[in-house]
Amino acid sequence: MVDSYVYIITALLPLTAAMVVLQGNPYHALIIRGILGAVAALVYAVLGAADVALTEALVGTMLAITLYAVAVRSSLVVRLGVLQAVESQGFQAWVEGCRTVFSKHYMRLELVNYLNDEDLRQALNDKEVHAIYLPQHHTTEAVQDQALIRIPRLYEIMQAELTSPKTTLTCVTVADATEVKV
Amino acid sequence: MTIVLIAMILALAIPIYEACQDEDVWQKMLAFSSIASKTSIMILVISVLRNDWMIGVVGVLILSVGNAALMLMAHIIKRISD
Amino acid sequence: MINAISYACMGVGIVFWFWGTWPLVGHRSVLYKLHSLSVADTLGSMLIVVGLLLKIPREWPLLVLAILSLAIWNTVLGYVLAYCSSSRK
Numbered sequence: 001m002v003d004s005y006v007y008i009i010t011a012l013l014p015l016t017a018a019m020v021v022l023q024g025n026p027y028h029a030l031i032i033r034g035i036l037g038a039v040a041a042l043v044y045a046v047l048g049a050a051d052v053a054l055t056e057a058l059v060g061t062m063l064a065i066t067l068y069a070v071a072v073r074s075s076l077v078v079r080l081g082v083l084q085a086v087e088s089q090g091f092q093a094w095v096e097g098c099r100t101v102f103s104k105h106y107m108r109l110e111l112v113n114y115l116n117d118e119d120l121r122q123a124l125n126d127k128e129v130h131a132i133y134l135p136q137h138h139t140t141e142a143v144q145d146q147a148l149i150r151i152p153r154l155y156e157i158m159q160a161e162l163t164s165p166k167t168t169l170t171c172v173t174v175a176d177a178t179e180v181k182v
Numbered sequence: 183m184t185i186v187l188i189a190m191i192l193a194l195a196i197p198i199y200e201a202c203q204d205e206d207v208w209q210k211m212l213a214f215s216s217i218a219s220k221t222s223i224m225i226l227v228i229s230v231l232r233n234d235w236m237i238g239v240v241g242v243l244i245l246s247v248g249n250a251a252l253m254l255m256a257h258i259i260k261r262i263s264d
Numbered sequence: 265m266i267n268a269i270s271y272a273c274m275g276v277g278i279v280f281w282f283w284g285t286w287p288l289v290g291h292r293s294v295l296y297k298l299h300s301l302s303v304a305d306t307l308g309s310m311l312i313v314v315g316l317l318l319k320i321p322r323e324w325p326l327l328v329l330a331i332l333s334l335a336i337w338n339t340v341l342g343y344v345l346a347y348c349s350s351s352r353k
Binding site for chain 3: 186193196197199206208209213216220226233235242245249252256257259
């Protein structure tokens with residue numbers, strides 16, 4: 001003796017689940033995950049599992065979404081090491097171009113300042129940053145600025161979508177640190 | 183009573199469709215808030231329909247506590263878009 | 265008699281739901297949709313709960329709590345959403 005509305009309500013659950021899976025943007029997917037949580041709580045309540053519905057609403061919707069939002073926000077970030085002294089026009093334009101390219105892939109760009117050249121390279125070696133930007137100071141105009149990137153996928157994205165003739169992109173491999181720094 | 187419930191399911195389908203097709207984050211948040219309150223009211227109606235007050239208590243709890251998640255999320259998304 | 269009134273309340277509540285939710289589909293601004301949603305949707309939900317209250321008056325504390333939390337939360341949530349969505353630069 002199952003009523004007809006139970007079938008309709010249950011059909012909403014795979015529908016919203018498919019919406020979560022097919023969503024590309026992580027933040028939109030988070031919101032739809034909330035919708036899925038609400039619908040799932042409804043389905044569990046309809047099928048008579050009140051305790052499961054309560055858990056789904058409190059843990060599955062509230063806690064999981066908050067934790068996921070923090071995780072997505074802190075993981076989708078590119079840290080770019082730069083020198084404090086760099087203020088040139090070309091650099092600003094390049095950074096803006098990077099921001100646009102990264103925002104297409106739902107990433108943020110974060111600039112990290114360093115005092116001198118050695119610190120910058122050391123930071124890349126220590127994996128403190130994902131990429132560094134090396135300006136060429138005391139050379140002729142023909143020499144281009146350089147960006148060193150240590151993550152191959154990031155290099156592919158930037159190489160394919162970033163159109164800046166002024167800056168050469170180089171992918172470098174950084175050996176794993178043998179000792180753990182305190 | 184069943185007809186009431188089916189009408190409610192139809193009303194629930196509108197914000198789900200909206201959340202599916204709109205690209206703006208805030209429109210999706212609106213759809214989410216609408217769905218959250220609608221589902222908890224539906225849980226209440228079902229509890230009255232079946233005369234089962236265990237489900238009713240759960241519906242009221244979800245209604246009064248579940249909205250806090252929405253506020254948290256609204257603030258996090260605002261921080262992200264700044 | 266009371267049964268009829270409770271069904272009438274629920275029917276009007278569902279009409280309010282449709283009224284409040286229908287503008288979500290169009291291409292209007294967020295604040296316009298938020299207005300119709302918070303006013304008509306909350307009123308509709310409260311009417312439905314009042315209908316349930318008339319049907320089963322013996323469980324009134326729970327349903328009154330539901331009405332109160334609906335009124336307070338949806339108002340506060342409307343303000344929070346409007347503040348968060350309009351303060352973008």
